[in-house]
Amino acid sequence: MQENILQIMPAAGWVAIFDEGGEESAEAVVCFALVESAMKREVRAMIADGRQIDFADALPNFLRVQELDAFDEDEEEDEVDEDEDDEDDEE
Structure with missing residues (x-):
């Protein structure tokens, strides 16, 4: 399918979230692209992947x-929850 x-558009302050073995990791979004394919338009995030820029949603x-x-x-809340769980385990 042809994508154009x-x-x-710039994407300062946005990240693409990936599942890395059950943990979430974030990669900086370098831009948003307005993409047309098969008679529809959508905005898709793009990230730097090595020496290329790829659509984030196309990556594993x-x-x-x-x-x-x-x-x-979200990360800070998870850390607080883990700390509270550790304190509960010590009691």
Whole structure:
């Protein structure tokens, strides 16, 4: 299927989230692309993958795109939950 990038927009502050063996990892989104394919248009995130820029959703283990601040907050909440679980285990 032919995909045409019609427009590219900056994506500062956004990350693509991937599943790495049950843990979530984040890769910086370098841009959003307005893509046309098969008579439809959609906005897709692109990340640097080595020396290339690829669509994040085309890479293995892709989960979602999220604002970096929101991802950082989720990570902090998970760490607090783990710390509380560790304290409960010690009692």
